[in-house]
Amino acid sequence: MAEVRVEHVWKFYQGEKGAAQRVEAVKDATFTCNDKEFLCLLGPSGCGKTSTLRMIAGLEKISQGDIYIGEKRVNDLLPKDRMLAMSFESYALYPPMTIYENIAFPLRARNWSEDRIRERIKEVSELLEIQDILSFRPAKLSGGEQQRVSLARALVREDAQVTLMDEPISHLDAQLKARLRIDLKRVQREWGLTVIYVTHDQLEALSMADKVVVMNLGEIQQVGTPEDLYQKPANLFVAGFIGEPPMNFLPCSLMKDKDHFYLQFSQFRFEVDSDIAQIMSKENNPKNSWTLGVRPADMIVGSSISDGYSLKAHVFSVEHLGESSVVTVDIDGQQILIEVPGLSSEKEGDLTLVSFGKEKAHIFNALTGKVIRK
Amino acid sequence: MPAFILTAGILIPFGYSVVMSFTDFNLTSGTSNFIGFGNYIKLAKDPEFWNALKVTILFTIGAVAIEVGIGFVSAYLLNLGMRGQKIWRTLFLLPVMLPPAVAAIMWKLMMAPIQGVFNYLLQLVGLPGSQWLGGSSSALFSVILIDAYVFMPFAGMIFLAGVQNLPKEPYEAAAVDGVSSWFTFRRLTIPLLKPVILIVLLFRIMDCLKQFDIVYAATKGGPASATMTISVQAYYHSFRWTNMGYAFAHLVVLWAIVYVLSYFLVGQWRKAVSEVHGY
Secondary structure (H helix, E strand, C coil): CCCEEEEEEEEEEECCCCCCCEEEEEEEEEEEECCCCEEEEECCCCCCHHHHHHHHHCCCCCCEEEEEECCEECCCCCHHHHCEEEECCCCCCCCCCCHHHHHHHHHHCCCCCHHHHHHHHHHHHHHCCCHHHCCCCHHHCCHHHHHHHHHHHHHCCCCCCEEEEECCCCCCCHHHHHHHHHHHHHHHHHHCCCEEEEECCHHHHHHHCCEEEEEECCEEEEEECHHHHHHCCCEHHHHHHCCCCCCEEEEEEEEEECCEEEEEECCEEEEECHHHHHHHHHCCCCCCCEEEEECHHHEEECCCCCCEEEEEEEEEEEEECCCEEEEEEEECCEEEEEEEECCCCCCCCCEEEEEEEHHHCEEEECCCCEEECC | CHHHHHHHHHHHHHHHHHHHCCECCCCCCCCCCECCCHHHHHHHHCHHHHHHHHHHHHHHHHHHHHHHHHHHHHHHHHCCCCCCHHHHHHHHHHHHHCCHHHHHHHHHHHCCCCCCHHHHHHHHCCCCCCCHHHCCCCHHHHHHHHHHHHHHHHHHHHHHHHHHCCCCHHHHHHHHCCCCHHHHHHHHHHHHHHHHHHHHHHHHHHHHHCCCHHHHHHCCCCCCCCCCCHHHHHHHHHHHCCCHHHHHHHHHHHHHHHHHHHHHHHHHHHHHHHHHHCC
16 A cells, blocks of 8 residues: 655646647646545546546546655556556446456456455455356446446455545445445455545545545645535635535625624624634735625524524525425525424424524635635 | 349359259350269369369468458557558558459569569578469469458458457556556457457458459469469369369359358357457
């Protein structure tokens, strides 16, 4: 096992002939995946996460910057010399071979004995529940089954320094996904694997990763633990991308009344500590437009809260989701979602009180998206 | 109806040939009597026929081996993405555009023992010249070379299409897994290309077994009977010696060989296709 360091890595794709513009798929990416760490590259499609993974694997050329695996700079190494294992989103199975032979392929190339191969495949195929399909060829399998085979072929390797996974469970049904999230995490810990995992699904990232790298439009937005991302999002993108339902964003202006600063949203005022106001005054924000972010789960409906803020609003809709309910209220055309446990007793059209604790509010510069924090 | 005409158009001449092979139909005398298996019994005892069969088989093995071997390697080279790839591909295809008989005459000139360019080149590097088409031991090899020249690009182009159609992802997986290219080639590429290889074999084997034009243009089956294929032999029996019934018997035997071989190859091809698609 080894750590992976990605340092100021860029990926350009030259446009078609005549098109002057080059496409920047990855811009100045820097992060480290420590030894035996589970790192997730998370972002919407087209954010550059797969390009980053493929550069680590050596399947794409690095346009600029360096990638180290262990102490070795691997920019100029062929994929086979990087000692990696990888599972592909497109499965990349070998069509003429049975599933057993597919998984055995990298082991046969290493001259493993037949007994050792059989034992190892048994172990991995039981984990991924593919024991019953080992004698089939890939074309006979469903997408979910092929995906598990691709994962098996990556996990079967014992000599890999790093295991790369590109959306390895995206095509599975919800139940199997939930089980594999737990199993993959367990296997990663027990076998001490260093994993770099690409996904667009925040749930996968938050539940499995030790560290998450959030990307958007080729740029890294934030690197942190799942808790960091959830509780201390670095910008509006991360705040909006992480969490389901997404964070509420209220457009505000910063105002001053005598010695007190406050953010004005509609007719409501949220007090701002003077030291925060100080930081805000130094921000590049000529239009004085700020965004106040509060997570739906951090709000309550129907009562006020000490050391917090309360808003009066009409209930717009109530969704019962079984374990919890989502109440949507409307303030001057701005909809706010509140997640409450159990069944909500609110009725559509009622006037109600929405409250949240002061410390639950995140302030963002609406122009740059950057979070304002002490 | 068109299918009927088409089928009839194929079957009637074929049936006629088979019927004729059981007669002593002679162009000179114009007589045609049913003689049962007479022609076939004569064939079995005719050393000329056994020689023609041997020559045909050797010709087929030699020509197909060179065409498939070099064709495969050229397809790989053409797929590497070298500079000027389009020009290479066009040049590569040139021989296929020649009528085989013309190519044969062209090669005949180059292979001429005294004024030919081949012996001149051999001489330049200090090697003894060859009789080429004129030598009883070198003639068969020489016509094989001509056939290979004409049809190797055909094989190469079909292989190239096959190589270009190979899926990319499995190769990426193999590359990351550190599997050597030789191992990948043997265990992945060959099985994936097996249907294409079998198609080329099918076409080329059938074509070579029936070989007539190149041999006739280059050597007329000679010297002695060194390059006498079954087709050329049948031609002599029919139009030289006007013994049509006997010539037809040659062709029916040739047809039977081609049929059995292609039946076998098509079966193998079906199997390979289903393996590649994984059914």
